[in-house]
Amino acid sequence: MDAAQKKIFQSRIAQADRKELLLIHLEMLVITLKEAEEAGFHQHVTQRENKIHLALEMIKKLVESLDFKYDFSADLLVIYQRFNQSLITALRKDTSLAEEISFFDTLRNAFAQVPYEKETGLMQNSETIYAGLTYDKHNQLTETVENIKRGLQA
């Protein structure tokens, strides 16, 4: 992820509700895995390892955010553990990460399909972003128009 991508993610996180946050989390995980795969392809061993470690941390966060009141959490936990194991194996061997990428991408798409009523963002006091423009107390987008002829003769 380059700096620009990170900035975009930061902005999105600031505005995200629960569902959007989950989708962002999974999206970040998919991007990280793809970067690890790319590094492996170009024989950048250290970079690949770092990316896999980051992906493992992201999966750990996914596990930590499971609510075990719901039975479905147990199913997800089993799957996360399985992919956790496969990523650890990938650290030792130069295996492909295609399976992992495919799974988390599919999971993201599945959650994206779930109908959900938009809530307010989880972060308090964050900037509100409107179509890429930002309003705050120091930065108001105003336009001063002078010498307007309104078409009427006084």
Add this chain to the structure above:
Amino acid sequence: MDKSRREATKRKGIIMKINHNMPALRALRQLNKSETLLTDSLFKLSSGNRINRSSDDAAGLAIAHKLRLQLNGLSQSGNNAWDGISLIQTGEGALNEVHAILQRMRELSVQAANGTYIEEDRANINMEIEQLRDELNRLSKSIDFNGVKILDGELDLMGIFSDKTKMELLSIHESVEPNKFKMKITEIPTKSKISGGAVDLTQTMNQDGSFSVNGVTISYQNGDLKRDVFAKLQKQADFIGVTVEMDAGAISLTKRFYGDKELKISNGLAGSLEQLGLADGTNTGKNVKIDLLEGFAPGSTVKPSGDAFTIEGPNGFELRLKLKAGAALNDEVSLELLKEGPAMLQIGANYGHTMQVRIPNVSAEGLGMKDIFVGAQEDALDALARIEDAISLVSKIRSKLGAYQNRLEYTVANIDTSSLNMTEAHSRIMHIDMAQEMTEYTKQNVIQQAATALLAQANQKPQEILQLLR
């Protein structure tokens, strides 16, 4: 709403339609569709099979079924090949013993062929050779594999004679193929025989003297009973393979075996033989003579040996036969060699994938050792040649068994490789990719459970996610 219904509504008042709730029906349809996909995915995960019924993939199921049949066939053919190896190893182990026996017989023949031994010594050596020959016969008849005798010719081509009272088949070389043969007996074999005139064995010899039979000297003294001299003659002659018996009041000497081995009796002292009704003389028996009529390749020859004969031809063709008591001069005898007999191993999954294993008769008769005798020096030399031929034959048989075993081992390796590849192909068609199916299952589960799935997972804190953006 059409006019008649509007009119009806006006008459009845407001009607609450509760029969069709389209949004709910649409949602239910999606739910059912999702439920079906989820059930299908769960079925595949629990069975491990991508194809559980023909509707999943009809063509794939058909191919997988054929592969499964082939796999089962290969598995069994692998077992068959191993059984074949076991059969060959059993035979090879027994032939190792046969080799050891023949080696010992050879040693004894070499010993008996030495001129420093007397007939009594050779008689003792001959006794051991006879015991070894009996053991050879016992081995060939007793060694079996799962009830099949493997060394007595049961695993060789079956031969049927037009008249089985005239001839018998001793052994067939491996190069001989099933065919029909015809032969004519042009000489009946005889044993060398000398008969004397009438003699009264109750009388005594009237002078000291001696005579010899094939070089073996029998001495007597004046006053010895003729019966005792006759007994001495019998014993000494027996050592050298000559049977002495009384035949209608006259002494007759007969060589034990058929063939053109000379029988010679001569006086040591003039008049000695005459006292027993015998006289100086020589007789030579005859070997069998056979004319080859049909079925034999040009250039085939007959090598007689007493009442047995070996037909040799090009490309290693060799048949050993023997005349029986019912044979008569000018008899024509047919022999049909059938393909039945050898073990046919099914070493492949399909029809025609077979291998034939032929093991000839290695009994004493099959090896030409039935009438082996070392009582006389000349016979010992003859026996030596025959034993060496037998050793050479057994070596060839063992080499052939070794070649069979090598071939079967390669077959087993090939079957294992084919099975592996076929199992892989079968798995590719039939079995699910667990990771892929788990992904699909999870996706369907999330869609199915929707809000619950979201509640179960969507509990992240923004700060934690931001930390991951380092």
